[in-house]
Amino acid sequence: MVSRWIPLESNPEVMNAWSGKAGLVLExxxxxDVYGFDPNLLGMVPQPVxxxxxxxxxxxxxEEKRKAEDEKIAKEGQHPIDPTIVWxxxxxxxxxxxxxxLHALLNSNVTLExxxxxxxxxxxxxxxxxxxxxKLLETTPLFASIxxxxxxxxxxxxxxxxxxxxxxFTCFVQAPxxxxxxxxxxxxxxxxxxxxxxGRRAGPVDRGVCDDLLADxxxxxKDNYMKDTTSVSFSMLALAPPADI
Numbered sequence: 001m002v003s004r005w006i007p008l009e010s011n012p013e014v015m016n017a018w019s020g021k022a023g024l025v026l027e028x029x030x031x032x033d034v035y036g037f038d039p040n041l042l043g044m045v046p047q048p049v050x051x052x053x054x055x056x057x058x059x060x061x062x063e064e065k066r067k068a069e070d071e072k073i074a075k076e077g078q079h080p081i082d083p084t085i086v087w088x089x090x091x092x093x094x095x096x097x098x099x100x101x102l103h104a105l106l107n108s109n110v111t112l113e114x115x116x117x118x119x120x121x122x123x124x125x126x127x128x129x130x131x132x133x134x135k136l137l138e139t140t141p142l143f144a145s146i147x148x149x150x151x152x153x154x155x156x157x158x159x160x161x162x163x164x165x166x167x168x169f170t171c172f173v174q175a176p177x178x179x180x181x182x183x184x185x186x187x188x189x190x191x192x193x194x195x196x197x198x199g200r201r202a203g204p205v206d207r208g209v210c211d212d213l214l215a216d217x218x219x220x221x222k223d224n225y226m227k228d229t230t231s232v233s234f235s236m237l238a239l240a241p242p243a244d245i
Contacts (some may be wrong), residue, residue, distance in 0.1 A: 006151040007167070008097025010055040010235035018150035019100055019175020022143070029108075031238065034214070034236040037222050042214055051104035051239040052172040052217040056225050059166075070202040079206040081195065082175040086122075089130040090199025092138060098147045100169035102137075103197035104239050107173040117142045118242070126224050167233060170198040172217040194220065216236055 008014055010018060015031040016024075024030075035041045056062075086106040090099050105118060112119045121140065125133050137143055177191040194210035194217060210216045218236070226234060 006148060008093045008147065008151050008169075010053075010097070010169070010237065012237060013239060014150050015053070015097075015101060018098070018146055019105065021103075021146045021149070022101075023113040023118035024105060025111040025113060028111045029170070029239055030242055031239055032243070034218070034238050037218050039215075042218060045214055045238050046240040046243050047214075048100065049214040049238045049240045050108035050110065050173070052214060052221075052238045053100045053104055054170050054172070054217075054221055054225065055167055055233075055235040055237070056170070056232040057166055058168050066201065069205070070075075073205070074202060079193065080179045081204045081206060082178045082193070085173075085197070085204050085206045086125060086133070087130050087197055088125075088137060088199055089134040091131075091134045091139060095137075095147065096169040098137075098143060099199040100171045101128045103171040103199075104173065107175070107195075107197065108173075108239060110239070117146070127203050134199075168198075168200065170196060172196055172207070172213070174213045177209075188192075196220075 008018070012031045012033055016026055019031065020026050031053070032045060034045055034052070086103070087238075088099060090096060090103060092098075102121075105112075106122060106125070109227075117140070121136070124136055128136065161180040173195050175195045176195050192210040192213075194207040194208050194213070196205045199206070207220050208216075221236065
């Protein structure tokens with residue numbers, strides 16, 4: 001039987017409630033709204049941004065593009081992904097909110113409470129395959145409990161657990177350019193790649209050079225997710241220090 005959770009609402013209060021209960025020290029980092037792609041709006045987001053989480057509408061065109069890209073990567077490969085990146089296969093329906101949060105927090109330099117569910121999960125994820133990590137998530141009841149509590153805390157009524165949802169979360173993080181390092185290719189100090197982490201994909205996807213995580217993720221989202229669509233069902237959050245730090 002396929003597990004199914006209630007979808008999460010994309011707003012900072014819900015995401016921070018989830019993250020705090022899972023073990024993130026919110027005094028150091030928290031999720032905040034990104035209000036638009038204009039440089040002035042991006043400039044309002046505290047720095048350094050450690051991850052970007054996007055909620056977007058799933059369409060027929062997107063599904064066709066996703067499948068074609070995964071097939072191309074499987075056949076032709078892609079720029080090498082840094083091996084420290086943690087990616088988890090999504091096997092729980094409507095759990096994409098938790099997947100986005102996990103991908104953000106597990107691949108960022110954040111402070112976690114000792115012995116928290118997140119810290120224990122990270123330790124148990126070591127040396128496991130994406131499928132084994134997914135099974136671990138399925139069998140860790142604390143995550144299901146945290147997800148359910150966060151889903152019920154949104155500003156709008158949570159959908160029924162059996163309801164089909166056409167919105168999905170994905171996550172963008174920075175990773176070292178290991179190919180340049182391993183091949184001895186001259187690169188700017190601290191060269192990074194923009195990595196997209198989506199549990200519905202076949203694995204992590206390299207999105208190119210990343211000099212500024214927020215600006216580069218926003219540019220990619222604008223050019224690839226929002227191009228040629230009239231939908232307003234988009235929401236973007238950044239994992240960053242609190243505004244008063």
